[in-house]
Structure formats: C-alpha cells, structure tokens
Amino acid sequence: MMSMSVPEPAGLFGRMIGPKRRWRAYKARIRRLPERYRLVVDALERYLMHFGPVDGDHAMAVFDDVAELFERAAAEATPIRDLVGDDPVEFVEALVRNYGRGGYVDREQDRLVRAVDRAQRAEGPERPAWSGTVPVGDTALYVRDSGGFGPPVVYLNGAYADLSHWRRVIAHLGDDCRHITYDARARGRSQRSADHSFEAGLGDLSAVLDARDVEQALLVGWSYGAILSWHWADRHPTRAAGLVCVDAFPIGLTGDEGRARIRALFHRMRWALPIASRFGMAARMTAEEHADVNIEINRDQRGVGPGDRAAGLPRAVRAGHGRQPRHARRGDGPRQGRARSADRGPAEPDRRAGRQQPHGDPAQGRRGHRRLGPRRPGPHGPVRPAAT
Amino acid sequence: MPKLMTELLKGALEGIVLAVLSTGPAHGYQITARLRAEGFPDIAEGTVYALLVRIEQRGLVDVARVPSEKGPPRKVFTLNDQGRAHLAEFWEAWTSLSHRLDQLRGGT
Numbered sequence: 001m002m003s004m005s006v007p008e009p010a011g012l013f014g015r016m017i018g019p020k021r022r023w024r025a026y027k028a029r030i031r032r033l034p035e036r037y038r039l040v041v042d043a044l045e046r047y048l049m050h051f052g053p054v055d056g057d058h059a060m061a062v063f064d065d066v067a068e069l070f071e072r073a074a075a076e077a078t079p080i081r082d083l084v085g086d087d088p089v090e091f092v093e094a095l096v097r098n099y100g101r102g103g104y105v106d107r108e109q110d111r112l113v114r115a116v117d118r119a120q121r122a123e124g125p126e127r128p129a130w131s132g133t134v135p136v137g138d139t140a141l142y143v144r145d146s147g148g149f150g151p152p153v154v155y156l157n158g159a160y161a162d163l164s165h166w167r168r169v170i171a172h173l174g175d176d177c178r179h180i181t182y183d184a185r186a187r188g189r190s191q192r193s194a195d196h197s198f199e200a201g202l203g204d205l206s207a208v209l210d211a212r213d214v215e216q217a218l219l220v221g222w223s224y225g226a227i228l229s230w231h232w233a234d235r236h237p238t239r240a241a242g243l244v245c246v247d248a249f250p251i252g253l254t255g256d257e258g259r260a261r262i263r264a265l266f267h268r269m270r271w272a273l274p275i276a277s278r279f280g281m282a283a284r285m286t287a288e289e290h291a292d293v294n295i296e297i298n299r300d301q302r303g304v305g306p307g308d309r310a311a312g313l314p315r316a317v318r319a320g321h322g323r324q325p326r327h328a329r330r331g332d333g334p335r336q337g338r339a340r341s342a343d344r345g346p347a348e349p350d351r352r353a354g355r356q357q358p359h360g361d362p363a364q365g366r367r368g369h370r371r372l373g374p375r376r377p378g379p380h381g382p383v384r385p386a387a388t
Numbered sequence: 389m390p391k392l393m394t395e396l397l398k399g400a401l402e403g404i405v406l407a408v409l410s411t412g413p414a415h416g417y418q419i420t421a422r423l424r425a426e427g428f429p430d431i432a433e434g435t436v437y438a439l440l441v442r443i444e445q446r447g448l449v450d451v452a453r454v455p456s457e458k459g460p461p462r463k464v465f466t467l468n469d470q471g472r473a474h475l476a477e478f479w480e481a482w483t484s485l486s487h488r489l490d491q492l493r494g495g496t
C-alpha cells in the first residue's frame with residue numbers, strides 16, 4: 001500500500017477529521033509543485049472528482065498517488081508528455097482502476113454481478129420446495145427446504161430451539177439462497193429419541209443433507225448449532241461451503257461444581273420446560289436430559305474454537321457475542337484471501353446474516369433485539385449460565 | 389497505428405513490467421527507461437507508475453524506500469516469488485495467444 005504522509009487518527013474521531021486533514025496535506029504537497037505540473041494535477045483532480053472514486057478513502061488513495069508521482073517527476077524534471085503520455089485519460093483511468101471507485105459504484109457493480117449470478121442459476125434445475133420428516137435411527141426429523149435456484153444454506157438451531165427462530169433471517173435473505181431448516185431430536189416438530197448426544201446431532205445433519213440430496217452447503221449455526229457446524233465441517237471439509245457461527249464460543253462450565261450447577265438450574269426449571277417447549281424454547285426432554293445435553297457440550301467444547309477447526313474451509317465467517325475470544329472475531333490469516341475470492345454467491349448472505357445478529361436470538365433481527373431482547377428468555381435460556 | 393499499438397499493449401503491460409523486474413530490482417523511472425530502450429518509446433511514466441501501484445497492491449513485488457539525492461525517497465521494486473509465478477503465467481498465456489494468432493493469420 002501507499003504510505004501516507006500524514007498518520008490517520010484512529011476511531012470515530014479519525015473518521016470524521018482524518019479525510020479532511022489528509023486532503024489538506026495533499027493540497028499542500030500540490031502547492032509546492034512547479035506550475036506546469038500543478039496545472040496538470042489540477043486538471044487530474046477535476047477529472048477524478050467527476051469520474052474517480054466516490055468514497056473518501058478510495059479517493060484519497062488516488063490523490064496521494066498523484067501527489068507522489070508528480071513530486072517525483074518534479075524532482076527529475078520529467079517532461080510532462082513523458083509523464084502522462086499521449087493520452088492523459090488513459091493514464092488517469094489506469095490509476096483509478098487500481099482502487100475501484102468505492103461507495104455506490106461498487107454497490108451497483110456488485111448488484112450487477114449478483115443479478116447475472118442469479119440469472120445463471122435460473123438456467124439450472126429448480127428445486128421444488130419441500131417439507132416433511134426424515135427418519136434417522138429411532139427418530140424422525142422435521143425438515144423444511146425452500147427449494148429454488150440458490151446455493152444451499154442449512155441452519156442449525158440453538159440447543160433447545162426449533163427452526164422457527166430462523167424465520168426472519170430467511171425472509172431477509174430471500175430467494176438468493178436455498179434455505180434448509182430442521183428441528184433436532186425432541187425439539188420442535190421432530191420426534192423423540194433415546195439418544196440426545198452431540199454425536200447423534202452430527203449424524204442428523206448428514207442425514208438431512210443426504211435426504212435433500214445436498215452435497216455441499218453453507219452452515220449457519222447459532223450457539224449449540226454453531227458448535228455442531230464447526231465439528232461437522234471438520235469431519236466433512238468438502239461438504240461445508242463455509243460457516244457462519246452466531247453466539248458460540250468455546251468456554252466450558254466443567255468439573256463437578258459446574259455439572260452440579262447445570263443440573264440444579266434445569267431442575268429448578270423442570271416445571272417450565274414442557275411449556276417452553278411449545279414455543280420452541282425447550283426440548284421435549286426431561287430436566288435431566290436437558291442437563292445432559294448441556295453438560296456434554298460444555299465438556300467437549302472447552303478450549304475448542306472454530307479458529308482451528310475451520311482452517312481448511314473456503315469460507316468461514318464468525319459473528320456473535322462480544323465476549324468471543326479475539327481470534328474468533330474475524331477470518332484470520334491465510335483464509336482471508338480465499339474468503340474474498342469466493343466472495344460472491346453464498347458469501348453475501350453469510351455476511352449479511354452475520355451482521356444482522358450481533359447478539360442472542362437470530363430470529364429477532366436488529367429492531368427485534370432491542371424490543372424483545374432483555375425480557376424474552378433465550379430459547380436456550382437455561383444454557384446461558386454455562387455460556388454456550 | 390500508434391493508437392492501435394497502445395491498445396494492444398494495454399493488456400500486456402503488466403507482464404512486460406514484471407519481465408523487466410525479473411532482471412533485477414528497479415525504481416519506477418528505471419523501469420520506464422528500460423522499456424523505452426527496449427522498443428516501447430511511447431510508454432508514459434505515469435502509466436507505469438499506476439501499474440506498479442497495482443502490482444504492489446497484489447503482492448507481486450517487495451518494496452523498499454530508498455533515499456534519493458533529489459526529491460522524495462524512491463520506491464525500489466523487487467519481484468518476489470508470487471510475482472515470478474505470475475510472470476510465468478503471463479508468458480504461458482502470451483505464448484498460447486500468439487500461437488493462436490499465428491494460426492489465424494496462416495489460415496486465412
């Protein structure tokens with residue numbers, strides 16, 4: 001990157017006064033140029049104002065480049081034609097191409113690309129919408145598949161939640177994706193089972209995708225579902241197109257004391273669980289079984305994060321709680337490049353999905369969160385003390 | 389004719405600059421001077437500069453700032469492994485393109 005002559009102040013303050021200061025610094029550099037160079041820079045500046053980048057950062061990068069080039073030329077006394085060539089428009093366009101134009105131009109270009117993507121997908125086979133049950137072992141899972149032309153996205157619920165919590169996310173993303181949701185064992189409209197283990201949950205995801213004939217999907221997981229997603233991706237690296245993990249992080253409440261706390265908590269709530277299950281906030285399990293699920297996830301997840309797990313994936317986006325460990329907040333290191341290169345297609349929904357739900361309940365969206373957040377118990381409510 | 393040449397050069401210039409850098413580190417002015425000496429007299433320094441900004445952004449070169457006796461410090465560009473890989477790709481594409489063009493001319 002170009003080095004800037006003026007260090008940018010950071011934070012909100014920096015965003016407000018940074019560009020102005022940078023602009024002044026650029027203007028001061030230009031004023032020091034010999035007149036014939038300045039004449040050309042003024043004309044370039046005018047051109048860039050009309051046809052150059054539309055947002056501040058992109059624009060300043062180009063202006064700084066211009067200043068640097070002309071300072072060098074002035075020092076060497078380079079003839080002006082040698083500098084900008086026979087076709088100055090060609091020259092300035094080459095400069096602009098380096099940065100893109102930013103702002104609404106980038107947005108519109110993105111929209112154009114997506115429209116063509118969508119049109120291309122529409123040339124493929126359309127999947128019909130479907131809902132029904134998929135038998136697995138001693139149980140049967142309730143599954144909904146929106147069908148359509150888009151790339152498959154599968155949503156993994158919180159520990160005791162059901163698929164209804166994804167309603168707003170799905171509405172927001174619209175028909176750019178094929179949305180597959182399902183209720184886990186003994187949750188929502190799925191049937192009960194004798195096995196509530198994490199392992200069974202991993203198998204269920206495979207079973208659902210197989211039943212829907214989906215080879216590769218983007219996984220969107222919330223809380224327990226997020227943990228499920230990164231373990232599943234670890235075992236099936238070619239089948240996971242990417243991960244969006246909301247509100248999950250690897251801190252376990254373990255040990256005898258931790259287990260006792262979890263058991264006591266669910267025991268206190270035992271009378272409320274059957275009622276909560278009617279609203280997709282608890283499973284159709286006993287208080288003991290609820291506790292078992294929670295204890296298992298806390299035991300197994302201690303110190304295990306998507307940071308190590310998702311390394312081989314084409315795309316991994318993590319969203320969620322402010323208390324996430326630092327490494328889990330952004331795609332780090334070598335993955336970044338690939339994540340960007342594959343940034344069209346399912347990346348768009350996952351980016352938006354991630355931003356939309358900075359906390360808790362993915363179904364609530366931004367406004368909903370403020371309105372309902374504190375009063376409504378999380379669907380994994382009892383899980384909270386154990387921080388999963 | 390010179391206009392046509394400029395148009396044709398546009399897509400190849402990046403590869404040409406990488407090829408110049410493959411012979412050793414250089415700063416912007418040296419690269420332009422080399423190109424003029426090699427038979428590209430009309431190349432504008434500014435266009436080469438714009439290109440250097442791009443290949444720097446894409447990580448194809450390592451950049452060092454070297455003080456100069458007059459004016460601001462100079463940026464000296466050194467081709468790195470990624471740049472060499474990119475150059476190899478360029479030559480491959482170029483060979484295949486020129487081969488096809490030769491075929492086209494021979495065939496008519």
